[in-house]
Amino acid sequence: MTELCFAEFAKCLQSGIQPPNDDKDVVGLLLSWITDMPGVADKKGNPVNIAPSLVSDLLKRKVDVPKAIKNACTTKKVVTEAIKHCTANVIPYLNPILSDDMFEAMGKAVEADTIIAIKKKKELTALLKNGKEAEFLGQMLIYIINRENRVSNSSIVSDDIPLLAEADYECPLCHAPLVDYVKNTPVKKYEVIKIYPDDISAVVSEFDPIPKPKKIDAPGNRIVLCRDHAEEYMVEPTAEDYFRLREIKDRLSSTYSLRVDINDATLEDEIQNVLYGLAGITDDTELEELSLDALRLDQKILPENRLLKNDETTRVLRYYNFIDNLFSAMDRDGTGDFDLIASEIEVAYKKLDTGQLSQDEIVEQLAEWIKNKSGVGNRNMRACHIVVAYFIQNCEVFREIPK
Known part of the structure; x- marks a missing residue:
């Protein structure tokens, strides 16, 4: 012992x-x-x-x-x-x-x-x-x-990395982080579970109407959860829990495929000039706000996405002209090509606009993609969101809502 x-x-x-x-x-x-x-x-x-x-x-x-x-x-x-x-x-x-x-x-x-x-x-x-x-x-x-029975602070298994990436390294049920760092070493705070359980003899009546997967060990039947939710499911799986996890797994897989696809899209390095320009704004920077009359977001963001509309409206009104001036300056001095950058943003948007993501999720994915492609880091994530708002106003992102 x-x-x-x-x-x-x-x-x-x-x-x-x-x-x-x-x-x-x-x-x-x-x-x-x-x-x-x-x-x-x-x-x-x-x-x-x-x-x-x-x-x-x-x-x-x-x-x-x-x-x-x-x-x-x-x-x-x-x-x-x-x-x-x-x-x-x-x-x-x-x-x-x-x-x-x-x-x-x-x-x-x-x-x-x-x-x-x-x-x-x-x-x-x-x-x-x-x-x-x-x-x-x-x-x-x-x-x-x-006493605690679960092993704590165990190392991450390489086979788990695709499933972690699919879940964006957070529990899809409670959004708790699935990986922690102890002395700069990544340790697991998750368990990989089978959505359709290995042994269902205890809950056979619950799972009777559910067809068993051809390969129960296949990635399509596996999902990462925080330890508490994993334990809860493994000990007491129900059909209701199964269908909930099945739906989450399908959505995670679809979204991850889109993220992989969009990462293949190119984005000019010169976008950094705009992002760092936004990051350099101080209280002394004069910002000429866009006129409300020029705002197009009402035509492009669905009415039910009120919070998204409020966020994007604030960003567009306050920063649109500032970004527009930065792009114009890049075109004039030959340090960047606005048309090329705009076309790349539009291509990335079209890759995401498959009907699987909400407008909120598309905005988040585009901001994340701009951050990753430009290499500006998490501290400039807000600037990436402002750039997405600019291109919503400029019509590269989202189409006009049919009347």
């Missing part, structure tokens, strides 16, 4: 107990008496099912012990019940030849753990030393149920 967590405890017990001692037998032995308690239920009010997929994920440390079980293991009373359970259902079935090795491994894990409180460490060590093995196992079981 190398660490105080549910998976290591279960594996260690497995090594010292008589058959049947398969994974499902051991995990069931440790948890089923808790799931049988009144009031221990999943988010839908149903009993917690220790399905084969949950057993596998617990032992692989992909998920934590379900919250419903954790919540039932926070009182002194449940510690007493755990000791009774171990006395009646574990101790009598230990392998007398290997049990000493098992207890020694558990004791060493307690001694080596740097997180456990000193008081708790002394208590567990004393129980083992004094031969109170059932009490030791009962207290250990409740303790490790309350």
Whole structure:
């Protein structure tokens, strides 16, 4: 036993107990008496099912012990019940030849753990030393149920990178970042799940009407989620959750394909002059605002996109003339070609205008593309949005709404 967590405890017990001692037998032995308690239920009010997929994920440390079980293991009373359970259902079935090795491994894990409180460490060590093995196992079981079981700060697997890029490195359900950095090293804060689960025996009625994919391991059936949402889905998948994830996956795949496509479009380096010009505006810069009479956004942004219209209107009125003067100056002194840049913006827009993205999403993708192509960095993202607004007004982006 190398660490105080549910998976290591279960594996260690497995090594010292008589058959049947398969994974499902051991995990069931440790948890089923808790799931049988009144009031221990999943988010839908149903009993917690220790399905084969949950057993596998617990032992692989992909998920934590379900919250419903954790919540039932926070009182002194449940510690007493755990000791009774171990006395009646574990101790009598230990392998007398290997049990000493098992207890020694558990004791060493307690001694080596740097997180456990000193008081708790002394208590567990004393129980083992004094031969109170059932009490030791009962207290250990409740303790490790309350500990984190999922592996934290593990390295990113290269096979996951396309799925991370598809999700833009954030959980599509809650937008939490999926990658963190510890001492400049990227570590995973996500799990890759199968939208159509591997094992659906526990929820077969829910998934009966859903056709099983030809290749359940294919990228089209896999999605990255933050650990909390991944665990929730893997433990308690429902048909409703499936259809929601399926729709999100299809949208992510389509959007990612468009991003890859637009990145093939070229953009003149001279666009940097405009972006840095915008970034250099100060309180002393005189800005000649565009007349409201010249505004064309009413004709191009759908009425339901009120917030987008407000943002683009502000950008156009305040900065259109400033950008126009920068482009004119570039044309005059030969440092840039406005017509070429405008045509490249229009090509990029047309690649995105496939009917799959909303106007908001098209604006975001164009701004991101301008930032990436120009190499100006995230600090100039606002300038990239202002340039997109300019080209909306100038008719390279969005078409006039049919009357």
